[in-house]
Amino acid sequence: MDQDISDIIKARFQKLDKLNDKGINPYGQKYDRTHGASEIIEDFEDLENKNVSIAGRVMAKRVHGKAGFAHLQDMSGQIQIYGRVDDLGDQYQLFNDLDIGDIIGVNGDVFKTRKGEVTVACKEITMLCKSLKPLPEKWHGLKDVELRYRHRYVDLIVNPEVKDVFIMRSKIISTMREYLNDRGFLEVETPTMHSIPGGANAKPFITHHNALDIDLYLRIALELHLKRLLVGGFDKVYEIGRIFRNEGISTKHNPEFTMLELYQAYADYEVIMELVEDMVSHIAEKVLGTTKISYQGSEIDLSPPWQRLTMLDAIEKYLGIDLKAAESPGDLKEIAEKFGIETDEPISRGKLINDVFENEVEARLIQPTFITDYPIEISPLAKRKENDPDFTYRFEAFVGAFELANAFSELNDPQDQRGRFEQQAKLREAGDEEAHAMDEDFLLALEYGMPPAGGLGIGIDRLIMILTDNASIRDVILFPTMRQRDDQ
């Protein structure tokens, strides 16, 4: 395929031919390993002079004539191997011809070199895969972020800390599952293709089913199906799944991302608040061994209880402005102008309060904070506060200055829900593409009766960013969305 194969690759093809000529399969078969690399280093006392079999990728090579060293990397880490003509005989040539990047199996005895490094002295080398491409340089590694994301496999081979992030990611998610399962939550799977995209305000991706000849939308949230399950009688359900939003890409947004949503019947948002602070600190403790973390230079303490503020109190606390009394159109206009917020006419008070909060307060919420009592206009699925109908029993959790969780007491009054949907429909007609769509089947479900419930959504990728101290969501997603390139 390559028009001008570089000399490096030419040389590797020559070695490939050489192996074939000798009757050695360059792409070997099953290989039985007895140990992992780091296991041998850890258990050296027991394994000294014992025979072991290991397999991995050659990462470095130092040959001095009739003997030489190399480092082999497997999932657990790296270990040095030693080969010499006295032990390997005819096979020494094979050792000598190894390229960095080749995958081999090694059988040999464990010993420690003069310099004290645990090493396997090769008795037999088995070729498992000849590598044809040169790996990036050994001490600068691969830095070009574009190549790191596009060819993540290379990034994983040469940058061990990248592998650690994704091992951590796996542990965080499995710990979360364990936590929820232990508390009686049932994990379920709901459709990713929806005929009506709902549960959030976001632009969906559209796809098409040929046999049914209908357009379908990739889900933008898990919410509405999980609530249907509350109607069906599952009291505690959750789903950890991929959702898709057709929006811009940034260090905090990937078009597809992973969300946890859970619903607990007969609970409310206060119960969920306790669950969030308990679960997040539990995960940190279990995975990191501490609830005191460092995120982008800030020390953050995840141990409960987290600060709780209503949105209006937070605005007052951080900006010194009391918006509670601001109700007249004149007051609202003044506030919008003061903060340089663009508004539609007539100005929606709730939306304005939220805009002030997002623009001015959010960035200051480094320590874990629950912001409660969201305006009703921006919360079409949350239960209205009994004594303050302009606000809802809703909270978002902020850590490290960005939104980590969103939760509320779920609206279970079908008539109120219909009214909210109708309100959203008006916004949609007015051109708001992200306004929530009318979902008659969901309303029907509510008419059958849904128990009062607390519901929660957590952006898993963001949680992982915080726990692994990564500033970009692309560094916690193995294969982030990239633009297609012509040359690839």
Place this chain on the structure above:
RNA sequence: GAGCCAUUAGCUCAGGUGGUAGAGCACCGGACUUUUAAUCCGGGUGUCGGAGGUUCGAAUCCUCCAUGGCUCACCA
């Protein structure tokens, strides 16, 4: 979507004001039986992101395009 920046060898990078491309690692050949950024000797392997333009001459200046990064907008 807008602004700023970047793109040079397989990788990491250097290439004041325009003069025909370099280093380290990797790689190739040679020496070397406990090295570890192995060492020593020899070798530069390139569509300077792409296409135009200015110029006697462009990696360098200009325009457009592509890709990426950051910031902003968007996205609760």
